[in-house]
Amino acid sequence: MNSARSTIAAHLAADYQPATAEAALQVAPSRVERAEEVLSPAALGLLIHLHHRFDRRRLELLAARQQRQVAFDHGELPGFLPASAELRNANWRVAPVPGDLLDRRVEITGPAERMLVINALNAPARVFMADFEDSCAPTWNNLLNGQLNLADAVRRRITYTGPAGKLHCLHAHTATLMVRPRGWHLPEKHVRVHGEPVSAALFDFSLYLANNYEALARNGSGPYFYLPKLESHLEARLWNDVFIAAQEHLGLARGTIKATVLIETIPAAFEMDEILYELREHSAGLNGGRWDYLFSFIKIFRNRADAILPDRSALAMDRGLLKSHTDLLIQTCHRRAAHAIGGMAAEAPIHHDPAANAAAMARVRADKLRQAHDGHDGTWIVHPGLAPIAMQAFEGVMRGPNQFAVAREDAQVRAEDLLRAPEGPITEAGIRHNIRVGVQYLEAWLGGNGCVALYHLMEDAATAEICRAQLWQWIRHGVRTLE
Numbered sequence: 001m002n003s004a005r006s007t008i009a010a011h012l013a014a015d016y017q018p019a020t021a022e023a024a025l026q027v028a029p030s031r032v033e034r035a036e037e038v039l040s041p042a043a044l045g046l047l048i049h050l051h052h053r054f055d056r057r058r059l060e061l062l063a064a065r066q067q068r069q070v071a072f073d074h075g076e077l078p079g080f081l082p083a084s085a086e087l088r089n090a091n092w093r094v095a096p097v098p099g100d101l102l103d104r105r106v107e108i109t110g111p112a113e114r115m116l117v118i119n120a121l122n123a124p125a126r127v128f129m130a131d132f133e134d135s136c137a138p139t140w141n142n143l144l145n146g147q148l149n150l151a152d153a154v155r156r157r158i159t160y161t162g163p164a165g166k167l168h169c170l171h172a173h174t175a176t177l178m179v180r181p182r183g184w185h186l187p188e189k190h191v192r193v194h195g196e197p198v199s200a201a202l203f204d205f206s207l208y209l210a211n212n213y214e215a216l217a218r219n220g221s222g223p224y225f226y227l228p229k230l231e232s233h234l235e236a237r238l239w240n241d242v243f244i245a246a247q248e249h250l251g252l253a254r255g256t257i258k259a260t261v262l263i264e265t266i267p268a269a270f271e272m273d274e275i276l277y278e279l280r281e282h283s284a285g286l287n288g289g290r291w292d293y294l295f296s297f298i299k300i301f302r303n304r305a306d307a308i309l310p311d312r313s314a315l316a317m318d319r320g321l322l323k324s325h326t327d328l329l330i331q332t333c334h335r336r337a338a339h340a341i342g343g344m345a346a347e348a349p350i351h352h353d354p355a356a357n358a359a360a361m362a363r364v365r366a367d368k369l370r371q372a373h374d375g376h377d378g379t380w381i382v383h384p385g386l387a388p389i390a391m392q393a394f395e396g397v398m399r400g401p402n403q404f405a406v407a408r409e410d411a412q413v414r415a416e417d418l419l420r421a422p423e424g425p426i427t428e429a430g431i432r433h434n435i436r437v438g439v440q441y442l443e444a445w446l447g448g449n450g451c452v453a454l455y456h457l458m459e460d461a462a463t464a465e466i467c468r469a470q471l472w473q474w475i476r477h478g479v480r481t482l483e
Helices: 002-016 041-073 082-089 114-122 140-154 200-218 233-250 272-278 291-300 320-335 354-374 384-395 415-419 428-446 461-476
Strands: 025-027 106-111 127-131 159-161 167-169 176-180 187-193 196-199 224-227 258-263 283-288 340-345 378-381 452-454 457-459
Touching: 025 041, 041 187, 041 196, 041 200, 041 233, 041 291, 082 272, 106 114, 106 384, 114 127, 114 140, 114 159, 114 167, 114 384, 140 176, 140 187, 140 200, 176 200, 187 200, 196 200, 200 233, 233 258, 233 272, 258 272, 272 283, 272 320, 283 320, 291 320, 291 461, 320 340, 320 354, 320 415, 340 354, 354 378, 354 384, 378 384, 428 452, 428 461, 457 461
Parallel strands: 106 127, 106 378, 127 176, 176 224, 224 258, 258 283, 283 340, 340 378
Antiparallel strands: 025 187, 159 167, 187 196, 452 457
C-alpha cells in the first residue's frame, strides 16, 4: 500500500496542490488483499474532486431535511410543490436508456459478496443490483471486498470455490449490473479529505465508476446506479451535477451514466416528476420502495397519534398510502417514458417444508401478478429461486420490453391519498415479531452481515428499521394491542 499511497498523493498534489499531499488524503489501513486495485489513483482522484465540488452542498441539503422535519413536527403536511406545477403539466420525456436496460422485468438484489454476485448475475433475471446500502453492513472490509468483487465481475474473471471444492463462475449470459451506493446522509469515516470524512455515497460511486467504466464499455454496457433515500428534487439535482462532473473528469459523454431513483420517502413521493426532470438525461426510471417509505411516514408524523401503523404483516402494497404511492409512480414514469419498477419479494424458498414453501411461492406469484397488471415494467426479488416465478408473472402480462403504453389514467392520486395509513390491528404477535427480527438482525449486522434470512424472509437494514420504528411509535403513543 505504501507505493499506492505515494502515487495517490502525487496525483492529488498535481490536482489540488495542498500544503502536503499526505495531509490532503487519509485512507484507513486495510488487510484486504488487492485493496490498492480499488483504492486506485483514478478512483480517489475522482472522489476528492467530487468532495471539493459538492460536499458543502450535500451538507446544506441535509440541513434542509432537518428544517423540513421541524415544519412537519409543527403540523405542516407534505404536498405537491406549487412552484413546479407547470413542469408537472408539461409534456417532456427522459432520455432513452441503453439496450441492456430496455427490458427490466425481473431484477434481483443483494450485497456484493463474492458468491452472491456470481449467483445473482447467473440468475434468470434481467438485472442484478449490487447493494452497498441496506443489505450491506458497511465495514471497511465489506466495502473494499465488494468493490473488488464487482471489478472482477465486470471483467468476467470472478470465481468462487465453495467449502466442498466446487468452482463457481459466470455463465456466458449474465444479468445487467447496477450498483446502489449509500445515501447522501451517510459519511465514510475511513477516507478523509483535509480531515473531513467523505460522503459514503460519493465514495461508493467514485470507486465503482472510475475503476470500471472502461471495462463496462468494452462489454457493451455502462455505469448504472440505483439512488436511495432521496427526499427532494434538489437532492436529485445534486446527483445529476455529480454525474456531469464525473463524466467530464473521466472524459465520458454526457448521459453515459444512468440511474434509477428509489422513491422511498414521503417527501420524494410528492416530487416524482421533478426528480425525473432533474435527472432526465441520466434517468433510468423510478422504483417504489416499501419499508423505508413506511419508516419515512413514521418519522415525519412522529408527533401524531392519528398516524399509527398496524402490524408489519398488515402493511400490504395494495392498501392505503402504499397503493397510492405505486399507482402514482407508474402513472408518472410512463408519462415520461421511464421505467416503473415494483417493490421487493423478500421470501426465500423453504426447502424443508414443502407445504409452507408452496404457500410462500403462491404469495410471491400473486404479488408479482398484481405488479404486472398494475403496469410496472419490472419487479424486485431477493433470491434466485424466485426469478422463474416473477419472470412467468410478467411474461404473462407484458407484450414487449416495457409497459410504457399503460398510462394509468385511472389513478387519480391526491395528496391525502399519499398520507393515508392502512388500517389493521396491532397485536402481541406483531410486537414480538418486530423484537425478534430487530434484535437478531442487529446481531448479524454488528458481525458484518447486512442481509439475513429470518423466519423465511430476507431481512436487511430497511426491514430492521421499520421493526424498530414501529416499536418506538407504539410505545411513544401508548397504543394497546387487541389481546
